[in-house]
Amino acid sequence: MRAWFEAMSGIMRRDAILFLSYRTQLISQVLGPFFTIAVFYFISHLLKVQTFHSPGGYFGYVIVGLVIVEILTLSLGIMPGSVRQELVSGTIERFLVSAHGPVNGILGTMLFPLCNAFLSGVLTLVLATAIFGLPLAATSFLAIPVALLGVIAFMPFALLLVALVMAFKQAASATQFIVSGIAIVGGLYFPIAVLPGWIRWMSEVQPFTPATDLMRHLLVDTPLVHPAGVELLKLVGFAVVLLPAGFILLRAAIRYGQRTGTVAEY
């Protein structure tokens, strides 16, 4: 077990070294959220409607949505891209021939993007609070365990995209489709109440809506539609059902490539 953890920390360390070796990447990751927050700060001045019951109004509402979009983009968006990069550069071979193995190796490549996404989300909140005066609720610290649970519930979607990359070598369009779709049906930029009835059911069959609602409640005191316990149970349920399914899918995609010989192709 110790060897497993050391291999995982080795992959994470590798990804941190690679990330920090491109110095402008760090700067753009700090400046990017600042400008996005500024755009929505000024848009929020135009919107004075009764839909947003949190103290921060639309600004508070959308900032939490932005944090989740940030996490989705950096985890769902970057992860399949990183695995594709591993295929193209041939570095996936190290996983395929190592004791650690390809499934563990790919799982390891998810760690740094997830930590990075988490830190980026925290940075967005800090900037919104310190520079743009977002009133954070006293329960904000409770959002950390909820965010971690959310990440576990989001992970199967990343595993699905990575499985697509392993089987078909590309998943860029699927990634964009999934992230944009989640932004709409998960109520990240606007309340799901404004969606047409025929699409609203989709808000109930994925983990992003309960995660977003809980995070908003804890961070900016937006009232919950359902009790917190119900939202938490939904998140746990999605994680328990989808996570094993994601692993099975990834393993099957790798096995398919190993049988047909396409696993090392790109």
Place this chain on the structure above:
Amino acid sequence: MSTTSAASTAPDRAHAPIAGAPLLELEHLYHRWKGPKPPVLDDVSLTLRTGEVTWVGGRNGAGKTTLLRLAAGILLPQRGSVRMGELTPASKGGLYRRRIGFLSAGDRSLQARMRVSQQLDYWARLAYVPRERRRELVDISLERFGLQEFAERRVDRMSMGQRQRIRLAMAFLHEPRALLLDEPRNSLDDDGYRLLGEQIERATAEGATVLWCSPRGEDRVLASDTGYTLEDGSLEQIE
């Protein structure tokens, strides 16, 4: 820099089996790529024995790389089996791969922006080398392939021959029982070739087996015990 002797740092080879005993057995392997092509491997069997070097040659596209990838567990057999004792890549993949050292052809599989020592440490972790031996094996590998002076240099700032030495160092680092080398002489200078020969001799003396594939006979390792050519999906032994 540590100079601990190889024999004292080889847990897996500590009790070297009898020379010539079967170690890695490839039986009735069949592999066909998609499309209307004949199989690249058709009922190929090969036994790699302890302490021996086996060379497999053949024209480009004959199936040498496919054979090595099957032996390494990168690919799984469509028919036939690959096993090392009780271990197979499909059933006990982690344990199996722990005993395999693999070098692919070309110059891929390196993390371009990592330093050489970081690269080797990263590989040692993936290969499940215990923490207490990791530093020592990294240092030994740097020394064995003449890489000490480049230990802190980034991989993408090194020549092709130097990169090949790093890739070889990774294949040997965790002291595998079976070394599977695809065109290992690529880009190596005379000194690199000599170092490779020394490490093959050392590994086979400790009971490891080596499978060396390359298209040309002149690349054949000097101490090769058995030679085969792969043609039309079949192996033929060279007398």
